[in-house]
Amino acid sequence: MRLSSINDKLFDLQYARIILIFIFLLQITGCSKPNIREFKQMPVPEDAHVFSQTLGKTGGIFIQSEAGELATLNPLVASDASSGAAIGLLLGALTSYDWVKGEVIPGLAKSWDIGKDQKTFTFHLRKGVFWSDGAPFSADDIIFSYECYYDDRFPNRTKFFLTIEGEPCKIEKLDDYTVRIISPVVYAPFLSFVAGVSILPKHKLQNAFNEGTLLKEWSISTAKNNPEDIISLGPCVLHSYRPGERIVYARNPNYYVIDKNTTRLPYIDYIIAKMVSDTNTMTVVFAQGQTDSETIRPGDVAWVNRSSQTHDFRIIDRGPSSSRTFIWFNLNPGKNADGKPYVDPHKSKWFNNQKFRQAISYGIDRNGIVEGVLFGRGAPQYSSVSIANKKWHNPNIKKYPYNPKYARELLISEGYFYNNKNELFDSDNNRISFKLQTNKENDIRTEMATVFKENMYALGIEVILQFVDFNTLVMKISDSFEYEASLLGLTSGSGEPASGMDVYSSGGRMHMWHPQQKEPATKWEARIDELMKSQLTTLNVDERKRYYFEVQEIMAEQQPFIHLVTPNLYSGIKNKWQNVNVPTLGGLLWNIDEFWSIEK
Amino acid sequence: MISFIIRRLFTLIPLLIGMTLLVFLLMSLAPGDFLTPIKQQRDISEEYIIELEKQFGLDKPFFQQYFIWLKNVLTFDFGYSWTYKVPVTELLGNRILATFLLSFSSITFAWVIAIPLGVLAAIYQNSIFDRLSASLAYAALSIPEFFLAIVAIYVAARTGWFPIGGFTSIDYEFMNAPSKFLDIISHLILPTLVIGIGSIASIMRIMRANFLDVIRAEYVMTARAKGVKEGYIMFKHVLRNAINPLISSFGFALSALLSGSLLVEIVMNYPGLGQLIYQSLLREDQFVVIAAIMMSCTLLVLGNLMADIILAWSDPRIRLEQKN
Numbered sequence: 001m002r003l004s005s006i007n008d009k010l011f012d013l014q015y016a017r018i019i020l021i022f023i024f025l026l027q028i029t030g031c032s033k034p035n036i037r038e039f040k041q042m043p044v045p046e047d048a049h050v051f052s053q054t055l056g057k058t059g060g061i062f063i064q065s066e067a068g069e070l071a072t073l074n075p076l077v078a079s080d081a082s083s084g085a086a087i088g089l090l091l092g093a094l095t096s097y098d099w100v101k102g103e104v105i106p107g108l109a110k111s112w113d114i115g116k117d118q119k120t121f122t123f124h125l126r127k128g129v130f131w132s133d134g135a136p137f138s139a140d141d142i143i144f145s146y147e148c149y150y151d152d153r154f155p156n157r158t159k160f161f162l163t164i165e166g167e168p169c170k171i172e173k174l175d176d177y178t179v180r181i182i183s184p185v186v187y188a189p190f191l192s193f194v195a196g197v198s199i200l201p202k203h204k205l206q207n208a209f210n211e212g213t214l215l216k217e218w219s220i221s222t223a224k225n226n227p228e229d230i231i232s233l234g235p236c237v238l239h240s241y242r243p244g245e246r247i248v249y250a251r252n253p254n255y256y257v258i259d260k261n262t263t264r265l266p267y268i269d270y271i272i273a274k275m276v277s278d279t280n281t282m283t284v285v286f287a288q289g290q291t292d293s294e295t296i297r298p299g300d301v302a303w304v305n306r307s308s309q310t311h312d313f314r315i316i317d318r319g320p321s322s323s324r325t326f327i328w329f330n331l332n333p334g335k336n337a338d339g340k341p342y343v344d345p346h347k348s349k350w351f352n353n354q355k356f357r358q359a360i361s362y363g364i365d366r367n368g369i370v371e372g373v374l375f376g377r378g379a380p381q382y383s384s385v386s387i388a389n390k391k392w393h394n395p396n397i398k399k400y401p402y403n404p405k406y407a408r409e410l411l412i413s414e415g416y417f418y419n420n421k422n423e424l425f426d427s428d429n430n431r432i433s434f435k436l437q438t439n440k441e442n443d444i445r446t447e448m449a450t451v452f453k454e455n456m457y458a459l460g461i462e463v464i465l466q467f468v469d470f471n472t473l474v475m476k477i478s479d480s481f482e483y484e485a486s487l488l489g490l491t492s493g494s495g496e497p498a499s500g501m502d503v504y505s506s507g508g509r510m511h512m513w514h515p516q517q518k519e520p521a522t523k524w525e526a527r528i529d530e531l532m533k534s535q536l537t538t539l540n541v542d543e544r545k546r547y548y549f550e551v552q553e554i555m556a557e558q559q560p561f562i563h564l565v566t567p568n569l570y571s572g573i574k575n576k577w578q579n580v581n582v583p584t585l586g587g588l589l590w591n592i593d594e595f596w597s598i599e600k
Numbered sequence: 601m602i603s604f605i606i607r608r609l610f611t612l613i614p615l616l617i618g619m620t621l622l623v624f625l626l627m628s629l630a631p632g633d634f635l636t637p638i639k640q641q642r643d644i645s646e647e648y649i650i651e652l653e654k655q656f657g658l659d660k661p662f663f664q665q666y667f668i669w670l671k672n673v674l675t676f677d678f679g680y681s682w683t684y685k686v687p688v689t690e691l692l693g694n695r696i697l698a699t700f701l702l703s704f705s706s707i708t709f710a711w712v713i714a715i716p717l718g719v720l721a722a723i724y725q726n727s728i729f730d731r732l733s734a735s736l737a738y739a740a741l742s743i744p745e746f747f748l749a750i751v752a753i754y755v756a757a758r759t760g761w762f763p764i765g766g767f768t769s770i771d772y773e774f775m776n777a778p779s780k781f782l783d784i785i786s787h788l789i790l791p792t793l794v795i796g797i798g799s800i801a802s803i804m805r806i807m808r809a810n811f812l813d814v815i816r817a818e819y820v821m822t823a824r825a826k827g828v829k830e831g832y833i834m835f836k837h838v839l840r841n842a843i844n845p846l847i848s849s850f851g852f853a854l855s856a857l858l859s860g861s862l863l864v865e866i867v868m869n870y871p872g873l874g875q876l877i878y879q880s881l882l883r884e885d886q887f888v889v890i891a892a893i894m895m896s897c898t899l900l901v902l903g904n905l906m907a908d909i910i911l912a913w914s915d916p917r918i919r920l921e922q923k924n
Contacts, residue, residue: 063770069879077685079638155652160645219686224694240773243694244871245766248773272770276869277879471632478639502645509639509646 041253044264045128047110049257053579056259056267056596062577063291064589065282066273070247073230073238074218075198076148076156089249089271089592091198092233092256094123094142094179095191099583099590102391102495104191108137108199108233108256109179118186118539121194125177130254133231135203139173144202144209146171146181153212161193186537188544189498201231223247235266235593247273257593267596286572289313293577293588296570298377304572313574320379321569322386322585323491325448326561327436329357331513332481333521342481346430351484355414357559361400362407363459364452369565373447377570381563384503384555385548388569388584389495394549397556404458411459424460433462437476438487440467448564449487477512486512487564495585497535497548504532504551513560524554608905612898619897621666623890628662634682634884656682669887678894679887681880688891692873698767699872702861705788706795707853714800715846718807723834725812737801745798749867752790762790765869791868795861799853803846810842817841840914847911854903 068082075087096107106112109123129137149158150168162169167184174180183190208214222229223241230238233256236249249271257265274291276282286294287304289311296304296315305315329351335341343351350356366380382399385392408418415427424432436452438445446467453463463485468476476483490510492499502508506520506529520526528551535547555561571588573580579594589595635649635658653659657668672679678688721730756762763769769783814820815838823833862874873892880888912918 071683072685074685155648155655157645157648160648215685220684221686221690221694242768242772242871244875245768246770274770275871277875469631471630471636474636474639475632 040134042130042134043128044258044262045126045130045256047126047128047256049106049110049126051257051259051265051594053581053594055261055263056578056594057598058263058267058269058596060268060576060597060599061270061272062268062293062592062595063272063274064293065276065285065291066247067276067279067282069244069275069277070220070223070241072219073223074215075158075200076154077215077219079157086247086273087198088234089236090230090232090234090238091200093195093197093199094125095195097192097195097590099586100581102583102585104195107195108142112191114539119183121181121183121190122174123179123181125179126256127177129233129256131201131203131231131233132237132252132254133204133228134254135201135231137199137233138176139179140176141199141202142179143171143173144206145197145200148200148205148209148214149197151209151214154214158197161196186539188536188539189496192496193498199233201233204229204231236271239270244275246275249273255593266593268592271592286313287311289574293571293573295588296572298374298567298570301377301570302375308572311574312576313572315570315572316582316588318388318569318571318582318584320381320387320566321491322388322495322566323489324381324384324386324563324566325445325487325489326381326563327360327452327485327487328513328561329434329485330481330483331521331560332515334481336480336482343484346426346428347434347484350426350432350434353414354558355410357562358400359407359410359414359459360456360461361559361562362403362410363461364400364455364562364564365402366565367402368455369448369451372451373444374565374567378565378567381566382556383552384500384561384563385495385552386492386566386585388566389492390584392495392497392545392548394552397553399556400559404455407459418460422460423462431462432460433464434484435464435466436485436487437466437468437473437483439470439473441470442489444567445487445489452487452564478509478515488512497532497544497551501532501536504555505529524558528554605905605909608901608908612901615901616894616897617670619893620669620890623893624662624666624669624886627884627886627889628665630884632884633658634886637883669890678891681885681888683880683883683885683888688887691876691888692891692895695871695873695876698870699861699865699874701784702788702791702795702865702870702872706792706861707799709792709796710799710803713796714803715807715843717800718804719811719834719839721804721808722811722815730808733804737805740797740801743798745794746863746867748794748797749791749864752794753868756790763787765867767871787870791861791864791870794864794868803849806846806849807842810845811838814838814842844911844915847914848904848907850910851904851907852900854899854906 066082066085068080070086071080071083072078073083073086073090075091078084078087092108094107094109095104095112097103098105108125108129110126111124113122113124114120115122123142125137125139125142131137146162146169148154149156149162164184164187169184170182172180181194205214205217208217218230220241220243223238224243227238227240232238232252235252235255235257237252239248239250241247251264251266251269253264255265259265274285276285279297282291282294283296283300283304285291286296287307289307301315308314330343331348331352332342333348333352341348370376370378370380379387380401381387383393383395383397385394387393411424412418416424416432417427418424426432436449438449440446446465449465449467453465456463473486473488477486477488490503502510503512505511506514506517506525509515511517514521517525520529531547531551531554535544535551538544571582573588576597576599577595578598579591579596580588581591581594582588583590634656635652638652639649657665660668669679680687681691684691717733721733724730752762753764756764763786767784767787768780769775769787772780772783775783820833820837823837824830861870861872862878864870865872865874866878877889877892879885880892
């Protein structure tokens with residue numbers, strides 16, 4: 001089985017190569033007279049952010065593929081990655097995030113003070129900053145934005161980041177350039193969550209706010225027909241948008257960042273995001289030199305690299321990525337509406353046995369998965385926090401190296417026994433057999449599931465694979481709960497422990513093995529709840545680390561998630577781009593405003 | 601005539617109600633709904649999903665959703681897209697031009713080429729030309745559209761004569777008006793050929809068969825006996841009579857105008873309605889799918905109506921009032 005999956009992969013590669021020959025370079029002919037709108041360039045702000053990297057030259061066009069269709073440019077509506085990325089280029093927030101250092105840095109606020117109670121944050125805004133249309137930016141915009149997010153007429157995602165223990169933050173304007181925000185309790189990720197609150201222009205959206213039509217503003221219709229109505233504080237302005245084709249961003253002439261020569265950033269003239277609906281095509285397009293940067297999947301690195309000379313790009317090996325794949329058993333003891341248990345009671349007994357889960361974990365050949373599925377471009381994963389997350393990863397947790405012999409001993413010591421055909425039975429003479437589901441759209445997952453089945457076969461356990469579509473899978477995990485085991489993956493963005501709340505806490509929706517518990521079902525889950533709460537309510541990083549490390553130890557000991565492997569992360573970028581700062585987590589283009597091209 | 605048109609349009613109403621009810625039913629039977637994928641995103645809170653569910657009416661049973669939708673439609677409110685938060689009509693409107701251009705050019709292309717070819721094949725029946733055109737037509741009919749599309753992309757890539765997919769070039773925004781126009785035309789050529797070739801074959805074969813039927817009619821012999829010129833007989837008598845079935849098939853062509861290029865649009869990355877509808881269907885963006893289906897259903901009825909009217913105009917023997 002494993003061999004055949006490798007053959008499939010090879011076939012895929014061949015196929016990709018054929019497409020590669022098929023689809024050629026779209027001739028990017030010289031851009032004659034751009035018909036760009038005129039912007040009023042305002043004076044350089046008094047409090048401009050002066051960046052300290054290598055000075056660059058202005059000019060150049062940066063082309064990238066965008067996986068999804070743009071859904072909206074309204075931060076109150078956006079819930080998908082493509083829209084989020086677009087809004088990130090256009091709008092700004094009080095704070096920002098440095099992905100290389102892994103810390104919160106000033107954004108629209110040049111600095112902030114934290115009160116003695118650790119709940120009061122006073123933000124000092126940059127003076128003399130202008131919106132791209134020339135209107136001045138002030139504390140009123142901040143107050144207006146927070147009002148929008150808190151307004152019940154406009155349900156949005158951001159509101160729930162800003163609602164702490166069910167209470168909103170208090171926000172007040174001290175003067176035109178000072179804002180105070182008081183959090184209801186001490187809240188560790190406060191500053192990094194503030195970085196996610198895009199600031200909206202009061203002078204532009206006040207009417208829509210009053211009329212209650214704010215959610216209809218800044219839609220893709222606005223983007224297509226009146227791009228000039230969408231104004232920005234971020235590095236770019238929207239130049240034009242063609243549905244299903246591309247978004248063109250131009251430099252924001254009033255961006256608040258300058259270099260030491262007082263040249264306004266960004267250096268890049270235009271950023272073009274092409275909509276390419278298929279990830280294979282995105283890779284091919286990059287390999288053909290049509291785009292400037294792309295994330296390359298481990299299986300594609302080798303062949304993409306072959307054209308790196310011709311098209312002058314390099315592929316950066318960024319080490320283990322933040323995405324991890326894991327298997328878990330349904331530990332939910334509940335019953336459905338007809339009184340039938342979600343999981344057969346005798347199977348539920350196996351799954352709820354910690355030693356059983358540990359034995360399974362010992363029985364998985366993780367290095368085999370790395371070799372067979374990821375072509376050696378990955379690493380075994382044992383922790384619930386990715387190795388890439390250097391700040392928060394606990395390296396000293398219990399690990400489960402491949403040891404089928406020990407796994408069998410462990411099972412036997414728990415009362416399981418083998419018959420003469422090497423089949424495993426429990427003490428009540430039930431054959432150990434379970435169904436494992438994963439989504440069929442993701443071939444890496446289905447291949448991993450296949451390897452897992454083989455590994456379990458060696459332990460005398462029968463695994464029946466079910467490949468279903470993603471929606472069906474999600475319904476089973478989060479609504480009907482009628483499944484036995486599942487294989488899925490998660491990626492963690494900034495790796496901030498607070499974003500793991502809904503996974504680790506027993507009441508969380510993403511506490512997949514037994515979600516939304518009223519009371520923690522086990523002692524170790526109760527302990528995790530306690531630790532997660534403690535790490536959330538202190539600003540002391542060392543203290544938070546201690547709590548979070550213990551969470552990881554418990555997760556490793558209990559194995560509610562049996563982690564498999566993490567693929568390495570590869571990013572390709574053309575060599576002409578300078579100031580590329582590669583972070584271990586997050587996107588390569590996080591500081592695209594500082595990029596500049598040595599080509600002319 | 602007018603009463604005929606009105607009667608025809610009235611048949612649209614039960615048809616649309618039946619169709620949309622069926623679509624609502626099928627979409628409610630499909631696993632999950634629009635919000636299912638969001639539920640698996642870790643940073644979206646429970647409360648937000650519940651609020652959205654309420655806002656979209658997804659917490660109600662499907663027939664209740666249907667009646668709310670129907671009530672809105674009576675006030676010409678077709679709902680808005682959940683993904684894009686834009687009225688459905690506006691969303692379709694943004695895409696319609698590209699698809700319409702493509703369909704229009706491919707239908708024109710097919711008809712302009714196919715009818716003369718069919719006529720020639722009939723006039724020179726059993727000649728080498730006839731045999732050759734027949735075998736080419738069979739070949740064209742048996743190749744699926746999407747495959748032709750891939751071949752077209754390959755050809756474009758190897759020769760560099762045509763752009764590879766898409767509607768405009770990447771530097772379109774920076775062009776002046778004439779180059780913009782040329783850019784769109786050059787992007788149209790390949791998809792037009794791909795969609796057109798299949799229909800050329802079928803239209804040509806139908807045209808040839810009809811023409812052969814009519815050519816054997818007694819009035820043609822009479823005309824020849826009277827000494828009417830051959831060319832005049834062919835175009836004035838035979839063609840006028842032979843083209844009727846094709847005019848009927850025009851009705852179907854109109855309904856395919858906005859939905860027929862779906863596969864080609866996806867393969868050739870052409871940003872038209874097809875792509876949008878396909879994506880909406882996958883995402884279960886209900887109102888977009890329903891509006892699209894209503895649109896092609898209406899076009900089908902309108903197309904047939906127009907075909908009947910043209911038929912009456914082209915063939916004086918047909919009387920609409922009596923026929924129906």
